[in-house]
Amino acid sequence: MSTPTRKHTALPKAQILVEALPWLTRHHGKTVVVKFGGNAMVDDGLKAAFAQDVVFLRHAGLRPVVVHGGGPQISAQLERLGIASEFKAGLRVTTPEAMDVVRMVLAGQVQRELVGLLNRHGPLAVGLTGEDAHTMSAGKRYAQVDGERVDIGRVGEITAIDTGAIEALLDDGRIPVVSSVARSSDDGHVYNVNADTAAAALAAALNAETLMVLTDVEGLYADWPHSDEVISRLTASELEALLPELSSGMVPKMEGCLHAVRNGVGTARVIDGRVQHSILLEIFTDEGIGTMVVPDGQGDTR
Ligand SMILES: Nc1ncnc2c1ncn2[C@@H]1O[C@H](COP(=O)(O)OP(=O)(O)O)[C@@H](O)[C@H]1O
Ligand SMILES: CC(=O)N[C@@H](CCC(=O)OP(=O)(O)O)C(=O)O
Numbered sequence: 304m305s306t307p308t309r310k311h312t313a314l315p316k317a318q319i320l321v322e323a324l325p326w327l328t329r330h331h332g333k334t335v336v337v338k339f340g341g342n343a344m345v346d347d348g349l350k351a352a353f354a355q356d357v358v359f360l361r362h363a364g365l366r367p368v369v370v371h372g373g374g375p376q377i378s379a380q381l382e383r384l385g386i387a388s389e390f391k392a393g394l395r396v397t398t399p400e401a402m403d404v405v406r407m408v409l410a411g412q413v414q415r416e417l418v419g420l421l422n423r424h425g426p427l428a429v430g431l432t433g434e435d436a437h438t439m440s441a442g443k444r445y446a447q448v449d450g451e452r453v454d455i456g457r458v459g460e461i462t463a464i465d466t467g468a469i470e471a472l473l474d475d476g477r478i479p480v481v482s483s484v485a486r487s488s489d490d491g492h493v494y495n496v497n498a499d500t501a502a503a504a505l506a507a508a509l510n511a512e513t514l515m516v517l518t519d520v521e522g523l524y525a526d527w528p529h530s531d532e533v534i535s536r537l538t539a540s541e542l543e544a545l546l547p548e549l550s551s552g553m554v555p556k557m558e559g560c561l562h563a564v565r566n567g568v569g570t571a572r573v574i575d576g577r578v579q580h581s582i583l584l585e586i587f588t589d590e591g592i593g594t595m596v597v598p599d600g601q602g603d604t605r
Contacts, residue, residue: 323587330586331364333512334473338502339417340372342519343576353517354420356582357478361427363587366473369421369428369480370505372498373413380408392446393551397456397495405495406432409482417480428478433485434493436468439501441485441494459485459494461501464508481505503559507566514563515585516556517576522594523557536595539564560596571596 339353360367377395381388381404389396397405414430421428433439441459445452472479483501485494499516506514522533527550537545542561549557560571574581574593585591 322589326587327363330512332366334366334368334506334509335360335513335515335586336368336370336502336506336509336511337582338370338372338499338514338516340374340498340516340518340576342375343517344371344373344413345375346577349576349579350416350420352579353576353582354417354423356580358421358424358427359583360586361476361478365586367478368469368473368505368509368511369417369478370498370502371409371413371417371480371482373409373482374498376413377405377408380404380412390551391448391453391455393554394444394446394455394458394497395495397458399457399492402457402493402495406484406493409484414480414482421478421480427476428480429472430480430482431468432482433496433501437463437465437486438468438481439464439483439485439496439504440488441496442487442489443494457492457494459487459496461485461496461504462488464504466505466508469505469509497555499555499559503563503568503571506563506568506571510567511563512569513586514560514568514571515582516560516571516573517581518552518556518573519575519577521575522573522592523553527553534594535591536597538597538601539599542596557596564596564598569598 337357344350357367357369378388381401384404386401386404410432418428418430431438439461440463442462444458444460446455469479483496483498485496487494502516503514525532525534539561542557546557556573563571572585572593572595574585581592585593
């Protein structure tokens with residue numbers, strides 16, 4: 304007597320799984336770089352759901368790579384230590400003293416926490432920074448403020464990427480978790496790299512199918528802060544035309560998306576990290592959320 308009822312109640316679940324089938328087929332074996340930002344990273348529930356989603360991707364046959372930020376966590380630690388912190392053109396002015404804190408917080412705190420959350424689901428995640436196995440090399444980056452070149456200390460511009468260690472981990476079924484600290488290609492020290500920039504450069508170097516940037520807004524707003532209309536899809540050229548109008552937090556994100564799709568990445572997406580399971584919604588359902596950037600000359604791929 305109870306069997307028909309059980310079948311009936313399970314039906315919507317089967318429907319959901321079946322809806323994911325074309326996406327599972329499309330994304331199988333593909334590399335997805337997911338950037339988890341500091342502001343979407345401050346809530347424990349969101350962090351746990353993020354880890355579940357990434358492990359789900361891995362078990363669904365994708366090759367996820369996590370690149371993480373930690374701006375709010377770095378600012379909090381600098382404040383605790385009484386070290387002043389300021390941003391110029393969206394980049395943290397990084398003294399050698401602040402660089403030690405950046406490295407300690409990203410590699411020793413934020414990365415460790417993400418690795419721990421992912422590894423609750425099995426022996427999957429391995430943390431590294433751009434310093435490991437020459438994964439990311441950088442030279443000194445200057446900021447442009449009102450047309451002037453400004454020295455912002457130990458902030459790096461990526462000069463080379465070696466994907467060997469990440470590829471080896473992926474081939475071994477692991478989930479690499481990368482902190483945005485780079486080795487210096489010139490003076491033997493390390494550089495602080497914006498995490499959006501690092502994620503985009505890694506996505507391009509890995510020939511990833513997708514770059515997914517989680518943040519604390521719904522996506523790219525057409526007329527921020529005056530309206531909450533989200534641009535759901537735009538081409539590389541359309542994005543390039545919009546770049547001069549964007550303000551600080553969105554600049555490295557959208558520059559990164561542009562760099563990615565101009566260098567072989569299939570799509571770059573900015574999605575709302577405040578929504579639990581936003582990664583699964585974006586990858587496996589008909590209702591993609593957020594903003595998707597596609598290379599020029601592409602039809603709607605959603
Ligand atoms: N056009 C825009 N659309 C959406 N957000 C924008 C836009 N321009 C500026 N922003 C700002 O960018 C912020 C996201 O950047 P940021 O704070 O660096 O995020 P994260 O910590 O996730 O890296 C948003 O919270 C918003 O305040
Ligand atoms: C040069 C620079 O600004 N580096 C960033 C690195 C962390 C980061 O980018 O974190 P979010 O993604 O959370 O913003 C910083 O020091 O805050």
